[in-house]
Amino acid sequence: MVSTADLMVRRSVQPALDWLAAHADDTVYEAITICEIPAPTFHEAERGAWVAGQFRALGLADVDTDEVGNVYGRRPGARGGPGILLAAHLDTVFPAGTPIAVRRAYNRLYAPGLVDNSIAVAALLALARALDAAQVATDGDIWLVATVGEEGLGNLRGIRAACDRLGERVAAAVAVEGQGLGRVYTGAIGSRRYKI
16 A cells, blocks of 8 residues: 555656646636535535536546436546545535625635535546546546535435445545545544434
């Protein structure tokens, strides 16, 4: 297993990191586009259809939307090694009708759902573009999945369905969250849901 620190200094990975840095503004603009597509929990279909279109435009394999609304795309691995699932949730905690236009003030952007989780969905797309631009070959498949039902009463139904569907095709799953960009947490986080 390769550590994150070792991976970040590999010569083969540096062009992808350079691409990400050079296209950071594009990723932010894409996050704005994503944010302005309404996606309250249980109503993520419009945003999901947009992401599916982006997955197809990227040339990902097996682009599909499952029965709960998750959107899948696969970047094939070169050597048949274990795959990895990278998931970012589509839904927001804000109810239908919430004004979601992104507002700029000085060097900051404000909008409900921009950080949680539009920027992470944009990061999935940017990662696929960076790996392709740098011609990075991975041993195993990378499954990019935009999940539904993460927030509140959604009860993590999207990521549960994705893990069930991909099963042993992936050796690890990573939740990409806008609030944690720039950090990697390697421990599990418990979640207790109560019905009152």
